Amino acid sequence: MIACIGAGVIGGGWAAYFLAQGHDVVAWDPGPDAEARLRRIVEAARPALNSLGLPDDGWGSLTVAGSLAAAVQDADFVQESAPEDLELKRSLLADLAAATGPDTIVASSTSGFPMTDMAVRAVDASRLVVGHPFNPPYLIPLVEVVGGEATAPAVVKGAADFYRSIGKSVIEMDHEVPGFVANRLQEALWREALHMVANGDATVEQIDASITEGPGLRWPVHGPCRTFHLAGGEGGMAHMLDHFGPSLQAPWTRLGAPSLTPELRDAMVDGTATDRSFAELVAERDRAVIAIRRAVEDARRG
Known part of the structure; x- marks a missing residue:
């Protein structure tokens, strides 16, 4: 029990x-x-x-x-x-x-x-x-x-x-990691999203679409590390790091947490507002995740 x-x-x-x-x-x-x-x-x-x-x-x-x-x-x-x-x-x-x-x-x-x-x-x-x-x-x-x-x-x-x-x-895990593994990865993405909204770089809708229509489609299959391994072509991760390594120093990201100002909070709330009910959104999510899991399992079976 x-x-x-x-x-x-x-x-x-x-x-x-x-x-x-x-x-x-x-x-x-x-x-x-x-x-x-x-x-x-x-x-x-x-x-x-x-x-x-x-x-x-x-x-x-x-x-x-x-x-x-x-x-x-x-x-x-x-x-x-x-x-x-x-x-x-x-x-x-x-x-x-x-x-x-x-x-x-x-x-x-x-x-x-x-x-x-x-x-x-x-x-x-x-x-x-x-x-x-x-x-x-x-x-x-x-x-x-x-x-x-x-x-x-x-x-x-x-x-x-x-x-x-x-x-x-x-x-x-064989030892404790602050924030665990997956939470730290999704937190990094979340902080970047908040920064982009706060700075007017992108809207909530654009940020969500950038994942659901982009890298998010690859992650159920290979995850971020293997995705970049494939991005290196036949040279794999080694070529990826050697070729694109210098761009890691580009000042793109703002990994520090932004200040959660009232304006940023309102922008996030407004950007995710919908006429659809919570139950409808949950049902949609569940159907989609099931479909994705089945598709990935079918692909792995060949």
Whole structure:
């Protein structure tokens, strides 16, 4: 049985995925409307998961517990998805470490905090590990797994093996990296986008199109490094670096974070405004990601 602690967008997405993989899930969230919100998230994810070949008749059961202790008392694996608040994470992970059995792995969905910083209040931090997903967890395969200084190596491996067993693509880190891997890469792109809007270099619409109609089409297949390897022709990455290396010194990028002025905030909000509902956009995204995943899988099979 899997316990999902926190039932927001991430926790609910995890619950939907675990259920679709046939696991029984017990969830807990202190919010007054947590159960209704969780069930809405699960039901909204169901069509996408069905489309991925996970029919309703193979799903596990969902229970919402009245307390944290009740949620985790029989858990084999715990996925914590509380808000990104360091003090909250510290207290919650300490409680989870104390309330779970000696063989239960407790994984945090944190998107930024290292486990070493979050585990400081846990009496036994050896079973605490980061299992960082990407939104939505029921659809995006990637999970970054990394332990803290006190995490047992067997726990890191155990968490990684568990995620792989349910169809996740795992980056198993051997040490903590500030901001993790994928977040740092997408943060660099995000900062550049904010700078270009702030400086009037490009609109939000132009920036989004530059990715969806450009390099974004290549990244599901090869990623940024292999993409540049192919850009070097038959000479590969070596030719790419030798030929274009000097341009790396060109003052194109502004990787420092721009000031989030009211004007920049308004420009970003206005640029992403739409008459379409949140549910419509989520459904479109899910259909598109499924189609892309299927197309990439077909291409790799030849």
